[in-house]
Amino acid sequence: MKTSIATVSTSGELPEKLEAIARAGFDGVEVFENDFLAFDGSPADVGRMVRDHGLEITLFQPFRDFEGMPEPLRSRTFDRAERKFDVMQQLATELILVCSNVSSAALGGIDRAAADFHELGERAAKRGLKVGYEALAWGKHINDHRDAWEIVRRADHPNVGLILDSFHTLSRKVDINSIRSIPKEKLFMVQLADAPLIDMDLLYWSRHFRNMPGEGDLPVAAFAAAVADTGYDGYFSLEIFNDQFRGGSTRSIATDGHRSLIYLADQVRRARAVPDLSIQPMPPRAIVNGIAFVEFSADEEEAADLVRMLETLGFQKEAVHRSKDVSLYRQGDIRLIINTDRHGFAGSSFAIHGTSAYALALVVDDATNALERAVALDAEPFCQPVVPGEVEIPAIRGVGGGVIYLIDDKSNLGRFSEIDFLPVEDETEVVSAHLLHIDHVAQTVAYDEMPTWLLFYTAIFEAQKTPMVDIIDPAGVVRSQVVENASGLLRITLNGAENRRTLAGHFMAETFGSGVQHLAFHTDDIFATAASLRQNGFKPLAISPNYYDDLEARFGLDTQLSDRLKAENILYDRDEHGEYFQLYSPTFGEGFFFEIVQRRGYAGYGAANAIFRIAAQKKHLRPDGMPKA
Incomplete structure (x- = not known):
């Protein structure tokens, strides 16, 4: 798959955009006219700058x-x-987009429009240029790619030729099977954008809420598969209009865009009866079978x-670890590691973030394949030196620059705690909860x-x-929003803070950044757990x-149940699937906390209780964030 992105999709000035787009791994770039007009250099300067980055103006x-x-x-x-053609020749690009x-x-009429495009094609041909026609979803007479194709x-x-845009087709719910009958030589460009499902004016929806494929709710993969069948x-090119992206990190947006296209290509390859050999194969999304451990610095x-x-x-x-200042704590299948070593990445993490849950280890079906897929999707691999004989666990960088370890039952990965740690007898009197x-x-x-982290998790893992x-x-x-798998063995809630x-x-x-703010532990009997906690x-x-x-x-709770909940400070919720019980610790440090939950078929996460939990937690914080004595 040849990848491209429109300069309008990212924040920043044109040189900054091009640098980020090239670094992200794109093959080409659409030059949006306003980005060119706001730049002081000539069209030839822009063309050279693009090519110096190893890109093509698509x-x-x-x-x-x-x-x-x-x-x-x-x-x-x-x-x-003709004026646009002058600019294109100086830019050294051959294709221009004409939107409906x-x-x-404007006057209607398919034949009238076709005659205009024939004449425009004649003029373009004299200069060695091409014209692509795109149906805007809000076009006055042409708002459907089928009508645009008839004009072409x-x-x-x-x-x-025709330019297809997934947003314009999918937002109007046009039958994507109609794409399969279009001759491939008449498809001059395919633009891609996703969007959340929102009932609003099409133009406003398009101009403010587009996002990368896989970040929204539109069937972009099905659209791309229909295109591939021709x-x-x-080029598959991203054209994204999004208010958040305009103010976000240029480099992150470009990286997200490239990841979204690679993931989309993988989806298309797997969906087609005859795999597209032009798409680089990668292992399937990793199946997560649980969380092996969470590590604190x-x-x-x-x-x-x-x-x-x-x-x-x-x-x-x-x-305790054989060679580092690291201790392992356990209850049930929960492993928590506390790392006070000052020489490794944990030490650096502590210096920046303070005490934090900076790493988690996921149990996957195949750690090698999971790492290969993650790297193919532009995740940053993580490694640090280990002592000979200790287990080197595959890992990638995750939220807030933290670490996600990948563990399976193959080789020694599943035995890391036996190999790297020495058992100790804990003499502390503790009652299991x-x-x-x-x-x-x-x-x-x-x-x-x-959107970045939702795409990150769902592209790499089966969730x-x-x-x-x-x-x-x-x-x-x-x-x-939550990333979860069907088995419930992977549940990650992502909470987006705005102030x-x-x-x-x-x-x-x-x-100083994003990270794990709380861990929720499961119990089968919340009241028995509460009783044990009191003893501790x-x-x-x-x-x-x-x-x-x-x-x-x-x-309509039974008074006896309500009284028990109140006595133990347990919160309660119910949905169509069942009941949910929640018990919280006070905050630790700058707002980290633990949660204990019991699910009885309940599918959610107790969102309705959040305001009461947060109000209670804030009483435990001083203005400087430190817990009260």
Whole structure:
């Protein structure tokens, strides 16, 4: 697959855009006219700059309000076209995009439009240029690619072809099977964009809410597969209009774009009966069978505080590392590692973020394949020196620059704790709290980073994203989406913070970036767990008694159950699948916390309870973020 992206898709000035696009690995770039006009250099300068980055200018765009104009407007459109052709020749690009007319002066008629394009094709041919026609979803007379194709067909000129845009086709729910009958030589360019499903004006939706394939809800993969079935072997190019992207990181947006196209190509390759050999194969998405461990970075003083909290939760030290200042704590299938070593990446992470859950290890079906796929999708591999004889675990960089280790049962990876750690006898008197496994990991990110990490997880791992929900914080709204797999063995909640007054925003501001803000542990009996926690000296997050009065009325709970919930500070929710119980620790440090949950068929994450939990947690924070004594 040959990849391209329109300069309008990224933030920044033109030189910055081109540098990021090239670094991300694209083959070509569409030059959007406004980006060119805002640049001080000549068209020839722009062309040289593009080629110096190893890119090809795949398209110059857009040329608006051309076909079907009455005189004297018609003559002026051809004059304008000649001026655009002048620029294109200096840029050294051969294709221009003409989008369907939206002018109130435009006249309808397929034959009239075809005649205009035939003449434009004649003029373009004299200069060795080509014209691509695209149906805008809001075009006055032409808003369907099938009508645009009929105009191109009747124009009957080798220098006039069709440009398809997934947004324009999918937003109007045009049958994508119609694409398969278009001759591949008449497809001059294919543009791709996804979008969340929102019921609004098409133009406004397009101009503000497009995103990368895989980040929205449109069937872009099915669209691309239909294109591939024509035999099309040209560029697949991203054309994204998005308010968040315009203010985001130029480099991150470009990287996301390239990742989205590589992932899309893999989807198309797997969907077709005859695989497209032009698409580089990669291993399938990795199946996640659980979380092997979560690793914290800390110094000795804060590690001691963290250990005391873990002990109240029923964790005991099981082992210490052979060569590093690292301890392993365990309960049920939950492994928590505390790393106070100052010489490795954990030490660097602590220096920047303070005590944090900087790494997690996923149990996958094949760690080697998972790493290969991740790297093919532009993930950054991670490695650091290990002592001979110790296990070197494949890993990639994740949210906030943290680490995701990839572990399977092959070779020695599944035995890393036996090989790298020495068992110890923990003499601390701790009562097990009946915690069985990690239910979910909650990562807090900047809101504009959420599409990045949703795409990252769903492209690499066999998982899907849930619809976005609003988490109400007394100081604002936090947007939340979940990446989960069908087995429930992978659940990662992504919470997007927009202001630092929210608990999530405070956590990000005080820890200097995105990261894991809380871990949720699963129990089969929340009340038995609460009783054991009391024996260990655990002090739960205190929930307002008003919450329980409303809870009883809202769900019609038995008074005895309501009283038990209130006595233990357990929150409750219910959906059509079942019940959910939640018990929280107070905050640790700058807003990190632990959660204990019991699911009885419940599919969600207790979003309705978030406002009460957050209000209670904020009472445990001083203005500087440190926990109260």
